[in-house]
Amino acid sequence: MTQVVTRTLSRGARGSQSFGWWGMVLLVMTESAFFASLLFGYFLLRSMHPDWPPEIPSLHIAGPNTVLLLTSSLTFWLGERSIRAGHAGRLELWLAATLLLGATFLTLQGVEYSHQSFTPATHAYGSMFFTVTGFHGAHVFIGLLMNGFVLARALAGHFSADEHEPVRIAGLYWHFVDAVWIAVFSSLYLFPRLF
Amino acid sequence: MSATAAEAARASRLAAIWETRPGVVGALASVDHKDVGKRYLVTAFVFLVVGGIEALLMRIQLAHGGASTLSPELYDELFTMHGVTMIFLYASPILSGFANYLWPILIGTRDMAFPRMNALSYWIFLFAGIFIYTSMAIGDMPDAGWFAYAPLTGKAFSPGPGLDFYALGLLFLGISTSVGAVNFIVTLFKMRAPGMSLNRMPILVWGTLTASFSIIYALPPLSVALVMLWFDRQFGMHFFDSSAGGSPLLWQHLFWIFGHPWVYIIVLPAMGMVSDIIPTFCRRPLVGYTYVAFATVSTGIIGFGVWVHHMFATGLPQLSLSFFSAASLVIAIPSGISFFAWIATIWYGRPVFKTPFLFMLGFIVLFAIGGVSGVMTGLLPFDWQLTDTYFVVAHLHYVLIGINVFPVVGALYYWLPKITGRMLSERLGRWNFWVMFIGFNVAFFPMHWLGILGMPRRIFTYPAGLGWDASNMVVTAGAFVFAVGILLLSINIAWSLRNGVPAGPNPWDAGTLEWSIPSPPPPYNFEVIPTVDSRHPLWENGPGIAEGESDLTEGPVLDEDGHEVIGTSVLDGAPETIQHMPGDSLWPLYLTLSLTLLFYSLVSAHWPLAVSGAGLALVCLVGWHWPGRDPGEEG
Numbered sequence: 001m002t003q004v005v006t007r008t009l010s011r012g013a014r015g016s017q018s019f020g021w022w023g024m025v026l027l028v029m030t031e032s033a034f035f036a037s038l039l040f041g042y043f044l045l046r047s048m049h050p051d052w053p054p055e056i057p058s059l060h061i062a063g064p065n066t067v068l069l070l071t072s073s074l075t076f077w078l079g080e081r082s083i084r085a086g087h088a089g090r091l092e093l094w095l096a097a098t099l100l101l102g103a104t105f106l107t108l109q110g111v112e113y114s115h116q117s118f119t120p121a122t123h124a125y126g127s128m129f130f131t132v133t134g135f136h137g138a139h140v141f142i143g144l145l146m147n148g149f150v151l152a153r154a155l156a157g158h159f160s161a162d163e164h165e166p167v168r169i170a171g172l173y174w175h176f177v178d179a180v181w182i183a184v185f186s187s188l189y190l191f192p193r194l195f
Numbered sequence: 196m197s198a199t200a201a202e203a204a205r206a207s208r209l210a211a212i213w214e215t216r217p218g219v220v221g222a223l224a225s226v227d228h229k230d231v232g233k234r235y236l237v238t239a240f241v242f243l244v245v246g247g248i249e250a251l252l253m254r255i256q257l258a259h260g261g262a263s264t265l266s267p268e269l270y271d272e273l274f275t276m277h278g279v280t281m282i283f284l285y286a287s288p289i290l291s292g293f294a295n296y297l298w299p300i301l302i303g304t305r306d307m308a309f310p311r312m313n314a315l316s317y318w319i320f321l322f323a324g325i326f327i328y329t330s331m332a333i334g335d336m337p338d339a340g341w342f343a344y345a346p347l348t349g350k351a352f353s354p355g356p357g358l359d360f361y362a363l364g365l366l367f368l369g370i371s372t373s374v375g376a377v378n379f380i381v382t383l384f385k386m387r388a389p390g391m392s393l394n395r396m397p398i399l400v401w402g403t404l405t406a407s408f409s410i411i412y413a414l415p416p417l418s419v420a421l422v423m424l425w426f427d428r429q430f431g432m433h434f435f436d437s438s439a440g441g442s443p444l445l446w447q448h449l450f451w452i453f454g455h456p457w458v459y460i461i462v463l464p465a466m467g468m469v470s471d472i473i474p475t476f477c478r479r480p481l482v483g484y485t486y487v488a489f490a491t492v493s494t495g496i497i498g499f500g501v502w503v504h505h506m507f508a509t510g511l512p513q514l515s516l517s518f519f520s521a522a523s524l525v526i527a528i529p530s531g532i533s534f535f536a537w538i539a540t541i542w543y544g545r546p547v548f549k550t551p552f553l554f555m556l557g558f559i560v561l562f563a564i565g566g567v568s569g570v571m572t573g574l575l576p577f578d579w580q581l582t583d584t585y586f587v588v589a590h591l592h593y594v595l596i597g598i599n600v601f602p603v604v605g606a607l608y609y610w611l612p613k614i615t616g617r618m619l620s621e622r623l624g625r626w627n628f629w630v631m632f633i634g635f636n637v638a639f640f641p642m643h644w645l646g647i648l649g650m651p652r653r654i655f656t657y658p659a660g661l662g663w664d665a666s667n668m669v670v671t672a673g674a675f676v677f678a679v680g681i682l683l684l685s686i687n688i689a690w691s692l693r694n695g696v697p698a699g700p701n702p703w704d705a706g707t708l709e710w711s712i713p714s715p716p717p718p719y720n721f722e723v724i725p726t727v728d729s730r731h732p733l734w735e736n737g738p739g740i741a742e743g744e745s746d747l748t749e750g751p752v753l754d755e756d757g758h759e760v761i762g763t764s765v766l767d768g769a770p771e772t773i774q775h776m777p778g779d780s781l782w783p784l785y786l787t788l789s790l791t792l793l794f795y796s797l798v799s800a801h802w803p804l805a806v807s808g809a810g811l812a813l814v815c816l817v818g819w820h821w822p823g824r825d826p827g828e829e830g
Contacts, residue, residue, distance in 0.1 A: 006751045006761075006773060013762055013772040019308040019381050026377040026411060034415035037452070041419065041434070041445055049440050120432050124440035127432035131423070149817060158822065166820075 014165060024169045028176045031139070035180050038132050039187050045124055053125050054118070056192045061112040065105050066185055069140075072101035073178040076147070080171050086161035088154060095151040098174070102144045109137055129188065136177075136184050143177045146170045206722055208754045213305065213718035215779055224779040224826070226310035227718060231317045232296025233614065238321055239289035243600075244685075245328075246280035247678055249273045254638075258671040260659030270655035271338035272357070276331065278341025279361065283368060284324050286461040286599050291316070291375050293606060294403045294464065296614060298379065300709040300716055301397050303388025303725045305753075305760050308381035311780050311819065312374050318787035319371035326794055327364035330357050337361035340653065342450055343424070345435030345443040350428045359798045362425040367794045369418050376410035379403055384765045388708070390727040390745070391768040394488075397707050397730070398481060401488045402467025405495035406460040412499065413460065417453035420446055429800065444509060451502035459498040462594065463491055465602040466533060469555050472602075472609050473537055475705040476552035477544025479740065480731060483536040490529035490536075497526050507578045516575055523573035530566055534559070549703070550624030554605025557632045561597025565590060568643065583653075586646025592639045604631070604684060611688065612702050616714045617695025623687045631680030638673030641666040706731030706740070711747050723750040724761055727768070780825035786815040 046052040079094030118126040150170045215225040256265040330336045335355040423434040433439035503519035568590040701710040729743030753759040762772035793808030
């Protein structure tokens with residue numbers, strides 16, 4: 001058996017070589033199962049009750065909000081691209097833009113909540129609506145904290161073209177949060193309009 | 196310097212890098228996978244004893260009809276706590292204990308992929324266990340059974356805090372389980388010794404890998420169900436309230452989508468241990484390694500498609516019942532493959548009947564009985580006849596004790612010498628086995644016919660004269676004999692710590708990597724990272740047992756720059772990187788304490804305190820991930 005020569009091995013790791021990347025991929029998998037279970041509950045109750053939903057949620061805020069959140073994925077990706085080219089300053093700007101978009105999304109969601117005609121305690125649909133969107137909102141909030149942390153590290157000068165694994169890993173989570181919104185939005189807002 | 200002096204210097208350099216600091220702070224900060232593994236084993240064993248005492252109390256109450264040792268309320272609380280304790284606080288954590296201790300030394304590395312997460316998963320397990328048992332201390336335990344069906348669990352029928360402890364405690368514990376599963380998967384994918392391709396892994400690893408992936412997908416439905424339960428109870432929501440558009444069936448679906456895979460989560464790693472231990476005592480490799488590996492993985496996957504067989508009696512459409520009945524029967528195929536692989540290994544081998552092997556044989560017998568009663572209850576008409584009777588209690592205990600406890604005790608006899616460096620008494624071990632095996636069958640076999648005679652489960656007493664009395668007395672006697680078996684095990688372990696014969700590196704002449712290093716292993720596990728060329732690196736020099744040229748004496752040392760490990764590729768185990776691992780840290784403990792504060796505030800609905808708990812947890816996470824020295828790390 002040929003012997004392992006340590007000289008030829010790189011120190012530190014990127015992408016699928018790094019443990020952290022794998023850890024985040026698995027976290028995203030288990031979080032996806034969490035949202036799948038919530039939506040399973042939504043569709044199961046719907047299949048049992050013909051008058052579900054009692055009213056179809058409005059797109060006035062949720063529609064533009066969807067655009068905001070998807071744009072924030074784009075800004076994050078642009079930031080990641082900047083640091084790959086070694087532009088730490090641009091990374092900081094794009095991260096700040098991502099934070100702003102995410103925070104706006106949450107604020108608008110709060111406005112939407114305040115206009116709802118029902119509360120979580122009104123009926124099972126209300127419980128489901130607020131729990132699903134609330135958990136998504138909580139994930140956006142955690143994503144924002146994560147992005148803020150990455151921004152702080154960027155400002156502390158920790159990242160370069162070669163070393164920016166935390167940016168990639170936080171990006172996985174942020175894109176996941178946006179992708180889940182598409183599933184939530186389709187199920188809660190679009191699906192009742194179609195069927 | 197001579198060769199041996201150079202080696203000694205190398206060993207002391209490695210020890211200085213990997214050793215945990217002495218003293219209390221060092222122990223609290225330790226992220227050594229061996230410390231974490233030992234803590235898991237001890238804590239889970241304590242929960243086994245606690246859950247066992249709860250069972251004995253119930254058996255005293257049921258020994259004859261019309262007894263009044265326990266009140267009905269206390270009886271309900273005890274069977275709930277017994278189930279929760281055994282399923283969540285013993286069966287899974289004990290396997291995590293083995294996996295934590297053994298994985299790095301089975302696959303030839305020095306640590307887990309996320310050492311601090313590893314410490315975190317232990318601390319959360321401990322504090323979640325204490326959290327759940329707080330309900331006992333305040334005298335209001337959950338009392339709706341371990342699967343806690345709605346609407347009994349609603350505020351209207353269960354006004355006390357017991358079920359809040361259940362819902363939040365299991366959510367809390369879920370963090371530990373999920374973190375552990377992620378850690379196992381990444382460790383296995385990226386840290387195997389150079390040359391250990393997927394088809395050269397010890398079969399135990401396949402079991403824990405499958406279980407870990409099952410956890411990734413099975414635990415979220417439970418978490419969702421628990422969140423809904425707590426929301427219903429705390430905030431007056433209506434998930435399980437059919438008068439307001441909810442449904443109690445929603446709980447049952449979510450719970451069993453989790454619950455059935457969970458059965459495989461707590462048996463597949465144990466079956467993996469069996470597949471690793473049997474070959475050692477038969478002096479030959481496992482027959483059909485590839486088939487057993489496939490059977491393990493496919494059991495895990497099919498296990499996700501059978502949950503409705505727990506709900507046959509809920510009035511679902513006939514078509515879906517038939518589908519789930521068929522899917523449940525399919526599970527018998529992969530189980531049968533593993534079963535015959537074990538038989539064939541024994542058949543073609545030269546068995547040496549030591550204590551661990553006796554437990555494996557006992558396991559095979561109980562697995563057959565529990566498997567057959569499982570196929571029986573998988574059949575719709577049969578299940579309708581016997582659901583919620585003692586037949587089901589018999590079946591599930593044959594499965595859980597037969598496939599989890601027996602392999603676990605055998606594995607303790609097998610691997611404790613590696614962990615403590617001392618052999619257990621063989622003579623006491625044989626007594627231990629026969630007492631447990633006979634006690635178990637006396638306790639649980641009569642439950643089959645008690646069920647057929649119509650005795651329902653979860654009743655605190657029954658009128659005398661229904662023909663159940665004699666069998667129940669026998670069951671109670673058997674339960675106490677079984678408990679004596681566990682006592683003998685404890686005595687044997689305690690005795691061996693002082694008086695056991697020193698084990699040496701390889702007391703069983705086994706073939707896998709963990710037996711190539713001293714017992715107990717040094718902090719750095721392997722002095723050089725081994726290079727693996729076969730499934731049984733230690734059997735390559737034997738007479739034709741294994742082929743290959745593994746190298747256990749020459750290879751990377753990595754003794755220059757802190758905690759370093761080799762990162763390898765997922766499929767082939769080709770070396771790719773050298774990765775720097777974090778050292779000891781107090782952040783996992785701090786984070787756990789913050790979360791503990793959070794969960795106690797939630798259960799008492801003290802919102803400002805909950806916010807501060809969450810805030811503290813956030814501070815811990817920032818401190819944890821910000822680069823720099825960790826609190827508790829050696830200077």
